[in-house]
Amino acid sequence: MARVYVTMVLDADIEQAWGVLRDFNGLPDYHPMFAESHIEDGRPADQVGCVRNFVDHEGGRIREELLALSDREYLCAYRILEAGMPVRNYVSQMRLWPVTESGQTFGEWWAEFDVDPADEAATVERVTETFRQAFQSVSARFSR
Template identity: 70%
Template structure:
């Protein structure tokens, strides 16, 4: 089983970072990889069990199911149901924690999955970049919302 772990210090308060990242349907809003996302069956984007169906700009397709979402703990977990990404048994969790010094946020995002040896390095890079760019994009959106 492969594992990718990314952490970041986000220069926004946890309420602002969580306000962006908790929306299970907002990937195209804050992430440069993704072009379109919809929650299937018209369910709310924060309902456990909802499925987001989204696409990359290059035509990649992923369907993920929301497993947990906690506003109290600033965490969410999800699993891939199907994807053009060559992984199996993919489960991921994201967690935010407040950094009191400077009113910043510590973000952690990790995933575990099965992948062939031939695809392992490229998938690790893609997943790591996905998490890293998500944190960076969330900061940009949170700051932009301050002035909106």
Template identity: 55%
Template sequence: MTRVYVSAVMDATLQEAWAFLRDFGALGNYHPYFQNSTIEEGRPADQVGCVRRFEVREGGYLREQLLALSDDEHLCRYRILHIDANWKNYVAEMRLFPVTEGNRCFGQWWAEFEVPKEEEAEAIARVEGTFRTFFECVDQARRTGR
């Protein structure tokens, strides 16, 4: 089992960062790796069990299912249903915590999945890049007021 963990302190309040994370269907609207994000069957984006689909800008698409969403714990857990890669049993979770100094937010994001050994380094780099870029998107939105 491959495990990826990325964390960051963001220059955003907990509420600002949570607004991004909580909208499970919006990832393709602001993350530069993805586009055309939608929730299938018109379900609410905060409904556990909903499925988001989005295109990868470099080609292919992903389908992910929301497994947990907690406003109290500022937590989101999901699994990949489809990816154009040889990954299996991918589950990820992101959680946010307030940082009182400077009114910032700490985010941690992890994923566990199975991938062939010869593809592991590339898969880890891809997941780490996706997670880090999300944290950067939150920082950029705060700076630009979006």
């Protein structure tokens, strides 16, 4: 099983960062890799069990199911249902913590998944870069 773990201090307070990252359908609004997204079956984007169907700028489609969303714990967890990546049993969680001394936010994002050894290095790098770019984009939005 492969594991990706990315952390970053975001130049935003926790409410600002969470306001962007909690939107399960909002990837194209802040993430440079993604072009469009919709929630299937007209369900709300904050309803556990909803499925987001999104496309990157190269036309790759991914479907993910929301497993948990907590405004109290600033936590979002999801799993991949379908993707153009060679992953199986992919589960991910993003969580935010306030940095009380600076008013910034500490973000952590991890994923665990099965992948064939021949594809592991490239897939781990792709997932790592996806998480890193998400945090960088949110941080830049609120940069002081």
